[in-house]
Amino acid sequence: MCKIDFLDTGLCKSGAEKHYVSFYPQGRMDLYAALAENRIPVTEKCIEIADTCDLCGICDYQCYFVTEMKPSLVMKALKEHIKLHLDSGGEILAAESDSILDGLKEIVGDYWATSDRAVALTYSHDPSPVAGPRLPEYVIMPDSTSEISAVIKALNSHKIPYAVRGNGSSVMGFVMSEGAVIDLGRMKSIEFDEKNWMVKVGPGVAAFELQKAAVKRGFRVNVAEPSALVCANIMCSGIFSLFSASYGTAADNYIDAEFVGHDGEVFRLSDKSAPNLFAYKKEDSTVPGICSSAYIRLHPVTSDEGAAFVPFDSLEGALDFARDCAMRRIGLAIGVLGGEYLSVFLSPTKKLAAEVKDIFREKLKIEYLVLVIGDKFALRSVKEMGYNYFDNRMMRILNLGLPSLSSAKWLDIIDELSAEKPYSYLGLKHFPDLAELALEPSPAKLVRDVDPELRSFFEKLYSKPEMTDPVWLNMFRVVSSRMGREKHVIPMIIYLPIDNKLISEINSEFKRIADSHGLKNDYGFITPLDDGKRCVFEYDYYLDQNDPDERMKMQQAMMEAGMMIERYSAETGTVTWIRYVFSQGFSRKESFLYSTQ
Amino acid sequence: MTRIKKGVIDKYLLTGATGFLGSHIMAGLLLKGKSVVIIGRSSAELPLKERIRKLLRWFGIEHLEGFLEFHETDFLKKNLGLGNDEYEHLCIERLPIIHCASDTSFAEKNRERVMKSNVGSLTEILNFACRSKTRCFHFISTAFAAGTGTTEYHETPVNSANFTNVYEESKAHAENIITVRCIENEVPYTIIRPSIVYGDSVNGRSLKFNALYVPVRATLVIRDIYLVDVRKNNGQKAAECGIHLDIDGALHLPMKIFIPDKGKINLIPVDYFTKTVLSIIEKPISGTFYHITSNNPANMERLAAYTQRLLNITGIEVVIGTPGSDETRNAPEELFDHLIKPYMPYISDKRIFKRENTDRVTCSAYPPDLSYEIFEKCMAFAISADWGKKLFYS
Numbered sequence: 001m002c003k004i005d006f007l008d009t010g011l012c013k014s015g016a017e018k019h020y021v022s023f024y025p026q027g028r029m030d031l032y033a034a035l036a037e038n039r040i041p042v043t044e045k046c047i048e049i050a051d052t053c054d055l056c057g058i059c060d061y062q063c064y065f066v067t068e069m070k071p072s073l074v075m076k077a078l079k080e081h082i083k084l085h086l087d088s089g090g091e092i093l094a095a096e097s098d099s100i101l102d103g104l105k106e107i108v109g110d111y112w113a114t115s116d117r118a119v120a121l122t123y124s125h126d127p128s129p130v131a132g133p134r135l136p137e138y139v140i141m142p143d144s145t146s147e148i149s150a151v152i153k154a155l156n157s158h159k160i161p162y163a164v165r166g167n168g169s170s171v172m173g174f175v176m177s178e179g180a181v182i183d184l185g186r187m188k189s190i191e192f193d194e195k196n197w198m199v200k201v202g203p204g205v206a207a208f209e210l211q212k213a214a215v216k217r218g219f220r221v222n223v224a225e226p227s228a229l230v231c232a233n234i235m236c237s238g239i240f241s242l243f244s245a246s247y248g249t250a251a252d253n254y255i256d257a258e259f260v261g262h263d264g265e266v267f268r269l270s271d272k273s274a275p276n277l278f279a280y281k282k283e284d285s286t287v288p289g290i291c292s293s294a295y296i297r298l299h300p301v302t303s304d305e306g307a308a309f310v311p312f313d314s315l316e317g318a319l320d321f322a323r324d325c326a327m328r329r330i331g332l333a334i335g336v337l338g339g340e341y342l343s344v345f346l347s348p349t350k351k352l353a354a355e356v357k358d359i360f361r362e363k364l365k366i367e368y369l370v371l372v373i374g375d376k377f378a379l380r381s382v383k384e385m386g387y388n389y390f391d392n393r394m395m396r397i398l399n400l401g402l403p404s405l406s407s408a409k410w411l412d413i414i415d416e417l418s419a420e421k422p423y424s425y426l427g428l429k430h431f432p433d434l435a436e437l438a439l440e441p442s443p444a445k446l447v448r449d450v451d452p453e454l455r456s457f458f459e460k461l462y463s464k465p466e467m468t469d470p471v472w473l474n475m476f477r478v479v480s481s482r483m484g485r486e487k488h489v490i491p492m493i494i495y496l497p498i499d500n501k502l503i504s505e506i507n508s509e510f511k512r513i514a515d516s517h518g519l520k521n522d523y524g525f526i527t528p529l530d531d532g533k534r535c536v537f538e539y540d541y542y543l544d545q546n547d548p549d550e551r552m553k554m555q556q557a558m559m560e561a562g563m564m565i566e567r568y569s570a571e572t573g574t575v576t577w578i579r580y581v582f583s584q585g586f587s588r589k590e591s592f593l594y595s596t597q
Numbered sequence: 598m599t600r601i602k603k604g605v606i607d608k609y610l611l612t613g614a615t616g617f618l619g620s621h622i623m624a625g626l627l628l629k630g631k632s633v634v635i636i637g638r639s640s641a642e643l644p645l646k647e648r649i650r651k652l653l654r655w656f657g658i659e660h661l662e663g664f665l666e667f668h669e670t671d672f673l674k675k676n677l678g679l680g681n682d683e684y685e686h687l688c689i690e691r692l693p694i695i696h697c698a699s700d701t702s703f704a705e706k707n708r709e710r711v712m713k714s715n716v717g718s719l720t721e722i723l724n725f726a727c728r729s730k731t732r733c734f735h736f737i738s739t740a741f742a743a744g745t746g747t748t749e750y751h752e753t754p755v756n757s758a759n760f761t762n763v764y765e766e767s768k769a770h771a772e773n774i775i776t777v778r779c780i781e782n783e784v785p786y787t788i789i790r791p792s793i794v795y796g797d798s799v800n801g802r803s804l805k806f807n808a809l810y811v812p813v814r815a816t817l818v819i820r821d822i823y824l825v826d827v828r829k830n831n832g833q834k835a836a837e838c839g840i841h842l843d844i845d846g847a848l849h850l851p852m853k854i855f856i857p858d859k860g861k862i863n864l865i866p867v868d869y870f871t872k873t874v875l876s877i878i879e880k881p882i883s884g885t886f887y888h889i890t891s892n893n894p895a896n897m898e899r900l901a902a903y904t905q906r907l908l909n910i911t912g913i914e915v916v917i918g919t920p921g922s923d924e925t926r927n928a929p930e931e932l933f934d935h936l937i938k939p940y941m942p943y944i945s946d947k948r949i950f951k952r953e954n955t956d957r958v959t960c961s962a963y964p965p966d967l968s969y970e971i972f973e974k975c976m977a978f979a980i981s982a983d984w985g986k987k988l989f990y991s
Contacts, residue, residue: 410818412984416811417932419704419939428935430928437822437834 001227002026002062002071003167003185004208006478007461009061014052019112019141019185020119022049025059025071027122032078034121042085043093045116050082064454065461066481068349093117100158104140104180107150112141112186123165123181127488127545129554131176136163138180143187145258145266145292152290153264155180164290166232167206182290184229189293192217197298198255203231203291210296211476219298222247226477231257231291237493237578238585240536242335242371242474245326245528247299249536250581250589251278254294257586261289269586277584280591282576285583304376305332307470308389309342311366311423315507316500318368319526321387323498326532330381331374333474336526339366345479346399348458349449350486355406363411365422368523373471388426396468397432400446401439410438487520487542490554492561493578495593496568498528498535502575506568510539513560517553519543534574534593606693606732608632609878612672612722613697615645617805618737618794618870620652622695625871627661634692636670636677645669651989655804672698672718677725688729695878696722697737701807703762703939715767719774727782733881734786736775737874740863740890740950741943742768742790748947752790752886752954761942776884785883791870792890792950793943798866798965801974806984808940809864813904813976814984815936819929820848820908838927843911851912852930854901854937859917860945861894866971869964876958887958890950895967897944903972917945 002025005011015024022031022045031049034040053075060070086092095101095116104113114120115138125133137160142148155162163177166184175181187202190213199221201210207223210230214221222243224233233239234257238250247253256270257277267274267289275288308331312318318336325331339360347353360366372382372389382389390398398405405411417425425431443462450458466472473479483489492510496502507523514521524538541561543554562577569575576592584592609626613619614635626633639645646667653659668687671678679687700707700714726734742765743750744757754776760766772788779786795810796803806814823835827842835841839851873889901913920926926934937944965971982988 409821412986413811413815413818413936416807416815416936419702421704421706425932425935428931430926430931433834433928434819434822434932437826440825440829 001066001481002059004206004227006208006226007061007065009058012058013054018052022119022122023052028053028078029071029074030122031118032074032081035081040117040121041093042082042090043116043118044095046118047082049118050079053079060454061457064451067485101138103154104138104151107154108140108142108147114139124176126175129543129551134176134178136177136179136181139183140180141183141186145260148260148290148292149264149266151182152260156264166229167227198295199298200293200295201230202293203229205230208476214298218301220301220475221296221298222253230296231294234294234585235287235291236585237581240527242333242527245334246332248589249529250585250587252589254296257294258292259289260292277586278588280584280587282580287583302375305373305471306379306392308372308379308382308391309395310370310382310387310389312368312370313365313422315368315504318370319498319500319503322370322528323532325372326528331372331378333373334528335371337369337371338523339368340522341369345482347402348447351449352402356402359405363414373474388423390426392470393432395470397436397439397441399468400441400443403445403448404439408438488545490541490543491524492539492541494537494565495534495576496537497574498532503537507539509564510561513557513564514541517557519553519557530593608692610634610636610692610694611697612636613699615648616697619697620804621867621871622697622874624656624658625875627658627664629875632664634666636668639669655989672721677721691729691732693733693878694726694731695735701764703764705763708763711763711767716770719771723778726784731784734779734784735878736788738768738772738788738790739765740790740792740888741765742772744769749949749951751951752888787877787881788886789874789877790886790888792863792865794867794870795864796866796975796978797868798971799868801978803867803975803978804988806979810979811940812937815933816904817908819932820850820910824848838929848910849912850910850929852933854897854913854915854933855918855920856897856915856945857919858945858947860947861896862944863891863894863946864967865889865891865964873955873959885954887955888950888952889955890952892963893966903969906969907973907976
């Protein structure tokens with residue numbers, strides 16, 4: 001998340017200028033750990049990486065928002081480590097002469113290809129429990145399709161294997177290689193073609209950056225996690241979000257794309273002679289090449305959009321409603337969320353999340369929430385369907401008043417307020433007035449437990465309307481990053497019909513498997529697809545990637561979960577594991593949602 | 598009517614002993630030196646025995662636990678879910694049965710659950726009553742099982758088909774089933790119909806805080822919300838609803854409570870209920886219905902006045918009728934309306950419950966009127982028990 005400006009603080013200055021992940025807080029943390037453990041020597045780049053950190057503290061704001069950690073402590077430690085090393089006359093490892101590297105530098109420019117171990121280290125691992133670290137020989141940052149093409153040809157000629165890296169947010173070991181890592185982070189072009197309702201994006205553009213640019217022009221795009229790169233995301237498994245309920249997924253999200261094939265040749269998907277990436281085959285696939293740009297669909301936005309969080313005490317009830325909305329084409333974004341959404345995502349600290357966690361389940365009796373984002377007509381329809389919900393105003397009150405929730409006396413009469421009909425109090429015209437009075441919401445209140453050094457920043461942050469606007473939050477997905485606040489998330493994702501019994505069974509199985517290995521786990525979300533005929537279901541397993549024992553348990557759990565999915569897939573003929581969509585994200589969704597066999 | 602065979606009964610079988618009324622009957626029996634066989638269920642948190650122990654401590658009679666016998670049962674299962682030996686052993690004792698277990702939800706959304714609990718479960722309980730040739734089957738029903746339609750209700754079987762809610766309906770249905778089965782099988786029975794039961798008139802203690810307590814609690818919550826606004830924010834939001842602090846420190850909380858009729862609220866304290874039930878089961882007359890009701894019910898105006906005095910507020914006005922279409926309801930009024938909606942039929946109730954049979958048993962000892970002193974005691978206890986949250990710590 002430190003590579004996107006999601007808090008409007010500006011980016012880490014050196015990262016934005018030098019682009020290598022090594023110059024971002026994320027890379028510096030990895031580097032310091034390796035230096036402290038004597039895993040790498042001090043190199044020329046080490047000195048540059050340490051020197052270019054001006055200890056501005058932006059990374060503290062960003063990282064604290066997501067994980068409550070303050071990386072500037074590590075940045076300081078890195079600078080001190082290098083200073084001590086230099087002061088004591090320590091050796092500085094210079095880059096060795098290498099004809100292959102020289103050739104790569106000729107293509108991309110001197111600065112944008114390196115074999116420096118300090119840089120290579122920051123590209124050597126991810127939190128995947130199934131892939132160990134791999135230190136690349138070279139890291140290359142091309143700036144154009146022609147440069148990518150030339151780099152591929154050069155690597156092929158030397159038989160050097162390579163991996164392509166977006167933002168490194170793939171967490172399954174796909175972006176590592178002992179040969180070369182091609183980092184596309186410099187290719188950040190965004191070109192709008194409004195009359196054709198599309199935007200051409202370079203492979204280094206992150207979801208947040210594209211959405212921000214689109215919103216500025218009055219559009220919306222369907223993108224995934226804010227730090228995920230758009231092209232890489234499509235390439236990997238296709239983009240799905242709660243907006244996929246209306247915008248679709250996979251091939252629905254783009255109009256055309258440009259690729260550099262494994263042979264280094266460039267092709268466009270719209271070329272008649274191009275490989276047919278719209279086709280799909282249920283198999284473990286490899287990527288068809290490097291997506292060097294994609295033409296993403298733009299969607300209209302109306303000024304009357306709002307959110308409805310409809311509470312449910314059972315998954316079945318939530319699924320029925322979500323399916324009904326999708327079938328009737330009510331709402332743009334639809335998601336069946338777990339009850340923890342309100343506590344974990346909205347709380348700025350773990351402490352507050354823990355305090356309010358049980359309130360939603362035990363006092364408010366909210367097990368699941370169906371989020372519907374739509375225009376005023378869609379929201380009116382939800383009301384007419386007989387459902388009461390937390391609207392934008394109530395969500396703002398709840399969010400900024402979260403710290404008062406555990407002591408709110410009025411919650412004690414919630415049972416009486418719901419006696420006739422569950423959550424009927426949400427239908428009272430003046431309920432938000434009373435809730436506002438009782439919870440006394442304010443940005444200052446929400447951040448009262450935040451680190452005192454950062455508190456005033458966060459108070460200002462939460463004073464911004466968008467930070468409590470459910471539509472904005474779901475478009476940009478900045479708060480959902482908090483799900484990994486305590487442990488790394490391994491999402492288990494499947495496509496299947498919205499069949500209550502089937503989903504309940506699989507949900508229970510996911511839980512049973514993780515519980516049997518003592519792994520933290522939780523329901524993720526379900527979003528209807530294709531008019532509610534299918535859905536995408538995410539169940540999350542959590543991992544401490546630094547704990548070897550937990551990595552082993554996770555491997556076992558993932559294997560068992562995989563076998564379970566395969567069993568349901570064989571029995572029903574309607575369940576598709578995302579494993580078989582990997583590398584086929586440009587295909588038509590119909591191909592993997594339905595079977596013609 | 599036939600009097601049931603004479604003889605001192607020193608042991609009863611009781612269902613619903615973990616509930617409000619059932620626990621008071623249990624305590625009453627124990628204090629009279631009787632033994633009680635408890636049949637019931639464990640909760641998710643506690644086994645049956647522990648649930649009862651908690652109650653014994655609450656009543657201050659834990660030393661009488663030795664007079665209790667426990668049987669874990671499931672009324673929906675054959676032979677109450679008991680093993681053959683245990684079941685037969687219980688049958689042999691021919692104990693009088695007090696069936697008090699009940700689901701008291703009024704909500705239509707809970708219809709299936711309420712009917713299952715209050716009607717569906719009767720089959721096995723009555724099978725047991727017949728099989729054991731119980732000395733008498735006492736059914737704790739409700740005065741409101743009489744239904745609606747007329748104003749005067751006698752202590753006779755239900756002949757109304759109109760009910761205010763599923764609870765009343767289920768109780769009426771149960772009464773009819775019990776009557777038919779008991780007559781067919783020559784099992785002596787009584788039907789005991791209390792009205793709305795609140796806390797103890799002597800010490801204010803209660804185990805349940807619904808009905809009478811709900812509007813008071815709601816008013817307290819509303820008062821406290823606005824008091825914070827008045828004290829912290831100069832009452833800006835409060836002023837929008839015409840709420841302000843009076844000179845004498847009382848909160849002026851203008852709330853019109855609309856009730857459809859100038860009716861009454863038939864309330865009895867739990868100590869009176871218990872005493873009357875014990876009198877009935879001591880000398881029961883088979884086939885008899887007993888109304889344990891107030892002969893001088895309170896009205897909403899009186900309760901509103903009590904509430905204002907208790908909470909140091911002014912401005913509550915009880916209005917007969919329904920709000921006009923041009924009547925705008927402020928936030929407290931809207932919340933209050935919503936909260937008391939399920940109780941509306943009971944707070945403007947025109948039904949009069951005749952109680953000749955009960956008068957005969959109690960020698961015309963009537964329940965005490967709900968005076969302010971009793972009301973205050975009950976509400977003080979409720980507040981000290983945090984409306985049930987601190988019930989077992991107070």
